[in-house]
Amino acid sequence: MSLRLYDTSTRTVRDFEPLHPGRVGLYVCGATPQAAPHIGHLRSGVIYDLLVRWLKRSGYEVTFARNVTDVDDKIIAVAEKTGVPWFAVAEANQRIFNRGYATLGCLDPTIEPRATGHVPEMIILMRRLIDAGHAYNVENDVYFDVKSWASEYGRLSNQRLENMRSPGDTPNEDLKRDPRDFALWKGAKPGEPSWETPWGPGRPGWHLECSAMATKYLGATFDIHGGGVDLIFPHHENEIAQSKAAGDGFARYWLHNGLLTIEGEKMSKSLGNVVYLDDLLRRVRPVEARYYLASAHYRSVIDFTPGALDEAATAYQRIEGFLTRAGEAFGDIKPSADLPVAFSEALDDDLGVPQALAVVHETVRAGNSALASDDQRTARDAASSVRAMTAVLGLDPAEWTSSSGGDDLRPVVEALVKVALDQRQAARERKDWAAADAIRDGLTAAGIVVEDTPQGPRFDIRRG
Template sequence: MSESLPPIHIHDSMEGRKLPLSLVQPGKVGIYVCGMTVYDFCHLGHARVMVTFDTVVRYLRARGLEVTYVRNITDIDDKIIRRAAERGEGLDSLTQRFIDAMHEDEVALGCIAPTVEPRATQHVGQMLELIETLVRRGHAYAPGNGDVYYAVRSFPAYGRLSGRSLEELHSGARVEPGEDKRDPLDFALWKAAKPGEPAWDSPWGPGRPGWHIECSAMSQETLGCRFDIHGGGADLLFPHHENEIAQSQGAGCAFAQHWMHNGFVRIDEEKMSKSLGNFRLVRDLLPIYGGEVLRFFILNSHYRSPLNFSEKLLEQARSGLTRLYTALRELPDDDGSILPEDSWGPRFHSAMADDFHTPEALAVLFDLAREINRRRDAGEPFAALARRLRELGAVLGILQRRPEDFLRGDAAGIDVDWIEGRIAARAAARRERNFAEADRLRKELEECGILLEDGPGGTTWRQAGGRGGVA
């Protein structure tokens, strides 16, 4: 890590404040992120998790750190079993279909694949070993009906992450029908098999793992008993992450040094939830806005803040990204320019080192784009600055396409031949000094969301802030 760059600080959810990034092994980072339960397509909340931690990983690697990025897949769960039964589909077929769809969305959002992507069904053996350790250490018990439960009161530190006391939690806890818990606070580590459900052999009879034990086992298998960062959405802080801590530390593992949680997604200022019917699927938004605009939209909010979704805000994100790509258009291979005294790089790193503050980092990119445009308009060399803009954009996972492709909206399903035909007809009308017809053609294109820019090299075009379209 370069001494000239500021130290990285992370807001640690456990401590409730920013702390310097502390590494188990100097120069190496192990990060575990709770991934998707694959029974449906990814929604905006999943997209935020993907983009947030992809950006964290990109920045850590840009700082010269060797990062092992683990994001798990939950492919056995009550919701998956119910969905497969509803559709009369095998579990393997259902989960693989949604895993493939998740990977498609991930690529569209510009996310780098995790270093390791463990699946729960491939780690049942490790889960059983962990459960047996907890039973031996007095943190878990088997009531004799094939289930195994974690005894929450055996772990005095329970509730520290979420800031909840055992008394507060007990007042809202209850025992569901069919459960044989000693205490309403206890949670399932292993569930006895029900007819028709998938099952694995265990010392307590056929069954399947509880949800929480999965991540404790998979993080330990992939990163060891002590690793650097555990991340996920704020909705997982309690009880999932609280239970992970109890399981892992109860079994003798030190577990995560830092905890990071991204904020909720809101739809028109209302919390997104399937129960309210206001959730948005990534694949429904991609044909309209494209993955890079969605990524840029997510980066415009600090990862810990609520992310409010609206059509207006997405259009603003498209317009902002268009401004950055416009600064990169017609970039000469080499105009002899050299990077002047670079204030943008230090400012960018200052923002990102301060708990990955992407809105401030984007503000630096906009300042850099304004300087590029000023130099272009003044006839001054600007290629070195443009390369710097692309370089810093890469750390955020943006600005890596050909500017012409983005500005023409090649992902929006528009008819390029029709547009270029109208531009050619307008050029012919101008040559014939038929300016009324040329203006009519320009207006026709503008009504379809296509903006023209006349320059010495001819006429170029791009999409306006809206989606646009053609006949």
């Protein structure tokens, strides 16, 4: 089976055929960093990281662009409220986003373009649209003329133009030819950042920047555009309109990930129901948080509960435990060169991570059974296969251990745990069972799970 992806624009699962053989251009709408990210934002980061990893494993050379909207109404509002310069608000929060992506094991994008660095490209795009009769300027604002693209506008979101209302994206609604026209460029206002254009000073509209940046780095036509399902309308609909009206082919496949909710409500700062990465890391380790965010299908909605997070952590620990036991039995386990057919087929089928993880866990169960029956060849092969599969998903325990920074305290913790286990063993030898149990209970309370084996006690650190 070759890779197949659900394309929002056709509402079908399509065979993926890249524009250029062996190469993939991927653009994903990234952060508008007016505040620190919640785990819904970071879920998107994990999802497209999984896609990039699978494309690379499938032999493609991937150019991955993920933008930063570093000037925006919301950023300016935060700056005015806090007295912090708008650029400092954006920069500080973008650094938090990037730390979050890195903490969850996401690979860096090939390029992370910022809106403020691409005003020349936006000016060129606006000029093309005005010259083609699809945009107009009035009093330093530039608007896209939706009626000029009426036959195409609304196809991505499956809406009819007559049912649409004004986007409310400018205080100058009365200047528009049609209330449904959307702002490409917003004229300068006192105290706001601005850039010079042939139509007067101002700043970018939200939609214009993505079209300008995507085509700059990926070409006039490219393979995949991704983002959250909440961006389908108006953002992605408007990107398509302005790009195609200017004559660009733009994205050939549109992927949209589901949202992360709490009690059925979209996670949103305005609703006050956000969960941050630090909240997760008080309960689980970063790799377990990644497992949780990756384990549902990318198009599905995840309704966050602490119980579901704990279940994901337990599931990951089963994988980790098997590889630990296999390592003790056989020494260093190398990832296999080949992947199980069922695992590859799952990921080729619209990035079916839940089905792929089912293959991982089936292999873990078979490997544990082989260890119990002393079937060394089967157990070793299973461990090698599990390492290969978890590496593709960014979940290989060995990679997470080896990637720990120089300031990682795990070696110190392990040394202290060993001291405690030695004391526990001494208590058991003198038959002081109460003392031995107290030491074990104390370790458990601290997140250190102790397992007694014929080779002696073994422990795992369950929390980061």
